[in-house]
Amino acid sequence: AFMTALGIPIAIFASFLMMTVFDININLVSMLGILLVLGMLVDDGIIVAENVYRHMEEGKDPREAAIAGTSEVIPPVTITILTTFAVFGPLLFMEDIIGKFVREIPAVVIITLSASLFEAFIILPSHLYDSLKLFQKRIKFGHEKKWFVALKSSYTRWLNFCLKGRYLIIGLLILIFFFAVWVMSTQLKFLLFAGEGIEQFYVRAEAKKGTSLEKTNELLNPVEEIIANLPEEELDSYRTFVGSIEQERGFDPNARRGSHLAQITVFLTPMQQRSRRPQEI
Numbered sequence: 001a002f003m004t005a006l007g008i009p010i011a012i013f014a015s016f017l018m019m020t021v022f023d024i025n026i027n028l029v030s031m032l033g034i035l036l037v038l039g040m041l042v043d044d045g046i047i048v049a050e051n052v053y054r055h056m057e058e059g060k061d062p063r064e065a066a067i068a069g070t071s072e073v074i075p076p077v078t079i080t081i082l083t084t085f086a087v088f089g090p091l092l093f094m095e096d097i098i099g100k101f102v103r104e105i106p107a108v109v110i111i112t113l114s115a116s117l118f119e120a121f122i123i124l125p126s127h128l129y130d131s132l133k134l135f136q137k138r139i140k141f142g143h144e145k146k147w148f149v150a151l152k153s154s155y156t157r158w159l160n161f162c163l164k165g166r167y168l169i170i171g172l173l174i175l176i177f178f179f180a181v182w183v184m185s186t187q188l189k190f191l192l193f194a195g196e197g198i199e200q201f202y203v204r205a206e207a208k209k210g211t212s213l214e215k216t217n218e219l220l221n222p223v224e225e226i227i228a229n230l231p232e233e234e235l236d237s238y239r240t241f242v243g244s245i246e247q248e249r250g251f252d253p254n255a256r257r258g259s260h261l262a263q264i265t266v267f268l269t270p271m272q273q274r275s276r277r278p279q280e281i
Contacts, residue, residue: 003127007045007119008038014115015108022111024104033108040084040113044077044120052128056139062132066125074121081113189272198278199236199271203227203264204245211260217242220262227266234274234281236267 015034016026024030052069060068088106093099132139144152162169203223207216220240227238242262246255268278 001049003124003131004042004045004049006127007116007124008041010119010123011041011112011116014119015112018111018115019108022107024107024111027104029101029104030108033105034112036105037084037109037112037116041116044081044116045124047073047077048120048124049128052125052132056132062129062136065132066129070121070125077120078117081117084113085110199268201266201268201278201281203266205262205264206245207260207262209258209260213242213259216260216262220264223264227264230281231274234268234276236269238264238266240264 012034019026019030048070051073052065055065055069056062088109091102091106094102205216205220205223207219211219217240220242224238224240227235240262241264243259244255244257245261245263246252246257248265268274268281
């Protein structure tokens with residue numbers, strides 16, 4: 001288990017080395033690629049180590065077990081890694097500015113998994129051979145400790161109970177499922193990319209052309225009072241512009257300016273703190 005876990009830092013360090021070769025910096029995007037495959041780095045090592053140990057249980061010496069155990073699982077483990085390459089590979093061909101940002105994710109995924117594969121097939125068997133040779137006399141194959149025997153016995157009893165009463169167990173699981181659906185639909189507030197996530201809106205006003213800024217501001221006072229009287233759990237702040245109507249963020253090609261125009265930008269509290277939707281407010 002220790003030798004298998006050792007494959008994680010080895011694969012990560014090898015990935016950093018290859019990232020330097022391919023001029024990939026350590027940043028949020030490249031780190032995301034490593035995080036995506038972090039759980040897979042040790043999977044191929046587990047398969048190799050378990051198979052080597054199985055050959056040891058069959059009576060083979062450490063060297064023979066390491067070679068035979070690794071050779072047997074090379075095809076399936078390689079195919080497993082290649083399927084992941086096939087999933088992330090198309091992202092390498094994205095174009096434009098988005099492609100330049102996203103391209104590092106599949107590149108890092110492929111580099112990291114390749115390093116993991118190299119570690120599992122070349123480095124790990126050597127480590128397993130050294131450790132098994134060192135502890136060969138102390139390993140008792142087929143010998144199980146008392147706590148494991150008790151755990152396995154308890155699990156076996158529960159498994160037999162579930163298999164004999166399978167209809168009861170299935171019915172119980174169905175009841176739990178419908179209970180979870182009821183809790184979700186009646187007790188939990190669920191939002192998924194909904195329009196209710198909007199936390200600001202505009203109040204726009206237009207008077208007769210030629211109206212002065214002072215007069216427009218005076219006409220807007222009653223509207224400001226209505227907004228100021230919104231409940232505290234709904235209103236965060238508001239800002240009034242007299243003399244223009246335009247989007248606040250970035251260039252607005254539809255912007256209009258004039259002393260007869262005015263706009264109030266209303267900032268709402270986060271959706272979790274209020275009960276009403278922006279449209280209702």
